[in-house]
Amino acid sequence: MSFLVNRWLMRTLWLLLPCLLWLGTSAMLADGWVKLQLGALHQRLGEHIQTTLDESESLLQLLADKSQGHCSTETLSLMRSLAYDYEEIREAAVLRQNSIVCSSWGRHHPAIPVATSASEYHAGSRQFAPLYGSAFSDLKNYSLIMGLGLAEGVGVNLLLVPEALFTPLQGTDLPYRARLSLSHDGQPLAEAGYGESLLMFDTPLLRRAFPEGPYVDQQQIGPLQLQIYLDAMLFWRSWLWALPLTAGVLLLLGAVPYLLWRRVKQGRCHLSHAVSHELARAIRRHEFFIQYLPTMNHETGECIGAEALIRWRHPRQGIIMPDLFIPIAERTGMIVPMTQWLIEQLAVEMGGWLRAHPECYLSLNVSSAHFESKLFLRRAVQTLQRHGIAPDQITLEITERDLLDKSDESTRKALQLANQYGFKLAIDDFGTGYNNLARLYEFGFELIKIDRSLVRTAVDKQGGDRVFDAVLTVANGYGAPVLVEGVEQITDVAFLATRSIHSLQGWYFSRPVGAADFQQFHGRHSSPDVTTTEQTADDPQLVTLYS
Numbered sequence: 001m002s003f004l005v006n007r008w009l010m011r012t013l014w015l016l017l018p019c020l021l022w023l024g025t026s027a028m029l030a031d032g033w034v035k036l037q038l039g040a041l042h043q044r045l046g047e048h049i050q051t052t053l054d055e056s057e058s059l060l061q062l063l064a065d066k067s068q069g070h071c072s073t074e075t076l077s078l079m080r081s082l083a084y085d086y087e088e089i090r091e092a093a094v095l096r097q098n099s100i101v102c103s104s105w106g107r108h109h110p111a112i113p114v115a116t117s118a119s120e121y122h123a124g125s126r127q128f129a130p131l132y133g134s135a136f137s138d139l140k141n142y143s144l145i146m147g148l149g150l151a152e153g154v155g156v157n158l159l160l161v162p163e164a165l166f167t168p169l170q171g172t173d174l175p176y177r178a179r180l181s182l183s184h185d186g187q188p189l190a191e192a193g194y195g196e197s198l199l200m201f202d203t204p205l206l207r208r209a210f211p212e213g214p215y216v217d218q219q220q221i222g223p224l225q226l227q228i229y230l231d232a233m234l235f236w237r238s239w240l241w242a243l244p245l246t247a248g249v250l251l252l253l254g255a256v257p258y259l260l261w262r263r264v265k266q267g268r269c270h271l272s273h274a275v276s277h278e279l280a281r282a283i284r285r286h287e288f289f290i291q292y293l294p295t296m297n298h299e300t301g302e303c304i305g306a307e308a309l310i311r312w313r314h315p316r317q318g319i320i321m322p323d324l325f326i327p328i329a330e331r332t333g334m335i336v337p338m339t340q341w342l343i344e345q346l347a348v349e350m351g352g353w354l355r356a357h358p359e360c361y362l363s364l365n366v367s368s369a370h371f372e373s374k375l376f377l378r379r380a381v382q383t384l385q386r387h388g389i390a391p392d393q394i395t396l397e398i399t400e401r402d403l404l405d406k407s408d409e410s411t412r413k414a415l416q417l418a419n420q421y422g423f424k425l426a427i428d429d430f431g432t433g434y435n436n437l438a439r440l441y442e443f444g445f446e447l448i449k450i451d452r453s454l455v456r457t458a459v460d461k462q463g464g465d466r467v468f469d470a471v472l473t474v475a476n477g478y479g480a481p482v483l484v485e486g487v488e489q490i491t492d493v494a495f496l497a498t499r500s501i502h503s504l505q506g507w508y509f510s511r512p513v514g515a516a517d518f519q520q521f522h523g524r525h526s527s528p529d530v531t532t533t534e535q536t537a538d539d540p541q542l543v544t545l546y547s
């Protein structure tokens with residue numbers, strides 16, 4: 001039940017994850033795009049307002065220099081040309097005692113009072129030199145007023161057209177709203193919105209139009225503050241637009257590796273299929289043959305058995321070593337009929353020898369795939385019985401890796417069954433890096449084979465002997481005899497000589513050979529001739545060591 005729930009959960013997750021990735025990426029894209037627009041708008045508008053104010057300030061300074069507070073003809077013509085030539089300037093004026101005495105409209109008789117009370121101005125937005133000059137917003141005319149004091153009660157001013165400050169916004173099709181306010185109290189000074197030419201000072205109206213949307217950008221322009229709002233709807237619209245785009249990109253990004261993986265997998269399947277076919281044909285055509293790698297008793301130097309190793313005499317490729325085809329045979333399940341063939345063949349060519357030497361044994365490699373087949377063990381026993389071979393003369397080698405990977409109840413049962421049939425069991429490639437060795441105790445083995453890589457490390461590498469000894473101690477701790485594989489040189493034999501080891505295998509004694517050659521080898525290396533000079537194994541020093 002929980003297995004089904006887990007599967008369902010995994011499937012849902014697999015579907016959900018790409019969807020979330022898609023929605024999230026589109027949202028990020030839409031958000032980035034809106035922010036980009038907002039930033040660009042802000043920069044354009046900010047720069048424009050800054051330039052307008054700077055320019056107005058220098059024009060105001062020019063007016064102050066030229067007029068010195070007098071309404072001369074020269075002053076009047078300068079004021080007129082300012083109002084005429086600059087679209088940002090609505091009016092220029094000379095003031096005395098808070099009254100306009102002349103402006104770009106001409107001389108005023110009597111003078112026009114500019115403000116009846118201070119509350120009609122929002123003052124202090126921008127300070128000009130000399131320090132008592134300031135800018136005001138005039139509530140009545142919706143103007144931005146820049147003033148410059150010249151002497152007590154005397155000054156000049158410019159009325160700016162507020163709309164002119166927002167000109168860069170014209171022509172944009174974004175749902176924006178820009179607001180200019182005085183920094184000292186945050187009072188809104190002017191406001192512009194998409195599709196509107198009106199400038200307002202009504203803050204509640206602004207809030208109604210854009211209720212705290214996520215896209216607000218602010219920037220300080222001198223003491224003036226500029227805020228730009230983009231409608232939150234823009235995000236949703238951009239998101240909708242980004243959805244198909246990201247779907248396309250993600251599909252493309254996902255499709256390329258997927259197609260590559262499919263190709264590789266198909267290629268592999270194709271290859272596996274072809275090789276599996278070839279393997280079946282090879283069994284039928286007797287293209288496989290067996291070589292035997294002798295096992296030597298460490299103490300006496302006698303040959304006590306051999307490991308049966310399969311080889312493939314391919315009609316075109318020549319001899320193929322097991323490393324190449326065993327993994328495919330295991331993947332495709334061909335390993336079981338192959339091993340059945342091996343047992344049959346081994347019984348044929350080595351049956352006589354096994355019966356004549358009941359103290360000797362032969363070992364062969366099996367993997368968890370063999371135990372998954374219900375018939376494998378029964379057929380193996382039947383084959384051996386037909387040839388009068390006792391199953392306890394056959395050791396099944398299973399690798400440490402295979403055992404730990406598949407150490408479930410069914411493997412344990414299969415191993416128990418193999419034991420009940422009389423087979424002996426060996427752990428192969430012991431010490432090759434798995435740290436869960438304690439679990440191997442659960443299986444009960446009669447032989448432990450230390451991997452050949454450990455001998456090489458022990459003899460060729462500094463400190464390797466300590467690693468070897470550590471593994472050997474663990475192996476001996478199981479209480480089963482320990483065999484060391486890969487004994488290649490005299491130095492290996494010397495290294496192992498004083499150690500607690502039951503048996504040895506390796507090219508130092510003999511390479512894997514055919515059945516007849518092996519039986520001859522055994523004849524030369526079994527009691528009582530073991531100490532005779534007939535011992536002409538690959539290396540003559542064998543005689544010296546075991547005499």
Ligand SMILES: Nc1nc2c(ncn2[C@@H]2O[C@@H]3COP(=O)(O)O[C@H]4[C@@H](O)[C@H](n5cnc6c(=O)[nH]c(N)nc65)O[C@@H]4COP(=O)(O)O[C@H]3[C@H]2O)c(=O)[nH]1
Pocket residue numbers: 293308309310321322323326335339342364365366367397428429452485486487488505506507508512
């Ligand atoms: N360099 C060096 N090598 C040595 C020495 N002594 C032995 N060997 C090699 O080490 C391998 C020992 O077999 P394995 O660890 O079971 O490793 C075997 C085993 O896992 C697998 N294999 C071989 N025959 C069979 C088979 O019939 N069935 C299954 N399932 N696997 C097999 O293929 C692997 C390789 O087999 P082989 O190529 O025959 O290689 C053999 C053998 O020739 C030595 O001193 N130096």
